[in-house]
Amino acid sequence: xxxxxxxxxxxMTSDFVDxxxxxxxxxxxxxxxxxxxxxxxxxxxxxxxEPLFDAVRDLFARAARQPDHVTMHVTFSRGCPGEPDDPTCxxxxxxxxxxxxxxxxxxxxxxxxxxxxxxxxxxxxxxxxYVLGQDRHxxxxxxxxxxxxxxxxxxxxxxxxxxxxxxxxxxxxxxRQAFLRFGPAEGHVTIDMTASANSPIAR
Amino acid sequence: xxxxxxxxxxxMTSDFVDxxxxxxxxxxxxxxxxxxxxxxxxxxxxxxxEPLFDAVRDLFARAARQPDHVTMHVTFSRGCPGEPDDPTCxxxxxxxxxxxxxxxxxxxxxxxxxxxxxxxxxxxxxxxxYVLGQDRHxxxxxxxxxxxxxxxxxxxxxxxxxxxxxxxxxxxxxxRQAFLRFGPAEGHVTIDMTASANSPIAR
Numbered sequence: 001x002x003x004x005x006x007x008x009x010x011x012m013t014s015d016f017v018d019x020x021x022x023x024x025x026x027x028x029x030x031x032x033x034x035x036x037x038x039x040x041x042x043x044x045x046x047x048x049x050e051p052l053f054d055a056v057r058d059l060f061a062r063a064a065r066q067p068d069h070v071t072m073h074v075t076f077s078r079g080c081p082g083e084p085d086d087p088t089c090x091x092x093x094x095x096x097x098x099x100x101x102x103x104x105x106x107x108x109x110x111x112x113x114x115x116x117x118x119x120x121x122x123x124x125x126x127x128x129x130y131v132l133g134q135d136r137h138x139x140x141x142x143x144x145x146x147x148x149x150x151x152x153x154x155x156x157x158x159x160x161x162x163x164x165x166x167x168x169x170x171x172x173x174x175x176r177q178a179f180l181r182f183g184p185a186e187g188h189v190t191i192d193m194t195a196s197a198n199s200p201i202a203r
Numbered sequence: 204x205x206x207x208x209x210x211x212x213x214x215m216t217s218d219f220v221d222x223x224x225x226x227x228x229x230x231x232x233x234x235x236x237x238x239x240x241x242x243x244x245x246x247x248x249x250x251x252x253e254p255l256f257d258a259v260r261d262l263f264a265r266a267a268r269q270p271d272h273v274t275m276h277v278t279f280s281r282g283c284p285g286e287p288d289d290p291t292c293x294x295x296x297x298x299x300x301x302x303x304x305x306x307x308x309x310x311x312x313x314x315x316x317x318x319x320x321x322x323x324x325x326x327x328x329x330x331x332x333y334v335l336g337q338d339r340h341x342x343x344x345x346x347x348x349x350x351x352x353x354x355x356x357x358x359x360x361x362x363x364x365x366x367x368x369x370x371x372x373x374x375x376x377x378x379r380q381a382f383l384r385f386g387p388a389e390g391h392v393t394i395d396m397t398a399s400a401n402s403p404i405a406r
Contacts, residue, residue, distance in 0.1 A: 004362060004363065005363075006329070006361070006362070006363055006364060008274070008397060010213040010215060010274055011215065012213060012214065012215065012216070012217075012219040013215070013216070013217050013219075014215075014216050014217045014218075014271075015217075016215040016216075016272070017403065039361075039404075040327070040399070040402050040404040041327060041329045041366070041397060041399055041402075042329060042397070044361070044362055046362070068217075069219070071211070071213055073276045073397060075331060075363055075364060075395055077331075077362075077363040080363060081341050082341070082344075083362065083363075124243070124244060126209070126244045126245060128278060128280075128393070128395075130333045130335060130393065131335070132333060132334070132335060133337075133341070134336075138284050138285070138336070141285075158209070158242075158247070159207060159209070159247055159249070159280075159286065160207065160208075160209055160278055160280040160283060160286075160393070161209060161278060163244070190331065190333065190363070190395075192278055192331075192393075192395035194211060194244060194245070194276060196243070196244055199243050199244075200220065201242075201243040
């Protein structure tokens with residue numbers, strides 16, 4: 001299994017370089033657990049979903065604590081057939097999920113969001129979950145949407161995507177659960193996600 | 204068939220509202236061909252791939268002609284089973300592609316990029332193509348990657364995505380061809396795309 005993300009942070013300020021550089025410190029606790037490589041478009045992070053989603057969450061929360069409008073785009077991917085197996089990506093939740101029914105997975109996902117730490121940072125998120133390589137991909141998508149509606153972070157459905165809203169802790173836990181609990185444990189699943197904070201536009 | 208995009212423009216300047224508002228004028232020629240709806244995170248555009256990709260291209264080119272670093276994220280989607288049929292989305296290219304072999308589709312895609320108009324704006328793009336709802340989704344992905352490598356806009360492969368580079372005209376034509384020519388004509392296909400211009404980081 002290969003698990004990772006391409007992450008881009010977009011501070012809407014002329015001091016965007018400073019905001020990005022000062023936010024990167026939030027990744028320090030995760031640097032020994034993730035492979036992190038940056039180019040001019042995005043930062044690749046490879047590793048298990050626990051440090052991966054925590055790192056992405058803390059990076060965005062750090063930037064969102066500054067006053068400027070900031071957004072982040074992340075492409076999460078697990079099980080892409082084109083990527084090599086990587087033992088650092090092993091994930092207990094994913095292995096366990098294999099044997100569970102859809103309703104059991106929904107209940108465990110909801111419990112994880114309920115007990116997520118609060119970071120004290122309000123954010124908006126919009127995302128799409130893609131379950132690749134199987135005929136009945138929409139069953140898992142609809143199962144995930146049911147979970148989202150009961151997650152406490154659901155805002156509304158939009159064309160092609162779902163809106164979440166709430167504390168960064170609960171929202172990124174919702175994303176991690178969507179990523180891990182739906183679609184086959186060994187399957188190819190991706191998320192296309194945008195986060196936003198401090199927007200001048202009323203919600 | 205339902206075809207559309209969720210589009211977000213991110214100018215990395217404290218004048219981001221001005222850059223966004225002045226760039227929106229680039230959509231005017233397409234407003235009678237597309238349904239366009241904006242909220243605080245993204246702008247939905249629904250319609251046929253000809254005006255859709257032209258509109259997204261012109262929006263980004265207009266923003267990129269200004270001096271500031273600017274990025275754009277777009278989620279393109281066609282054939283999502285959760286969306287209603289929309290006659291304004293009808294697309295001749297998609298209907299024709301149904302009967303063609305992979306190599307014929309690759310050749311037509313390459314010809315379309317070769318004859319794309321030049322806009323005089325250099326851009327970088329990173330994107331992932333997702334073919335949903337079929338077992339052998341990677342065959343079409345690999346077929347698309349072959350096309351990309353011969354498109355003249357290919358920069359390099361990255362984990363989870365492909366980098367393109369070149370004039371906005373050729374690059375967005377490459378994206379449109381990837382979206383239309385690969386995956387079943389009636390299937391569910393999406394693109395997760397990031398464009399960048401005027402970055403202070405050397406490529």
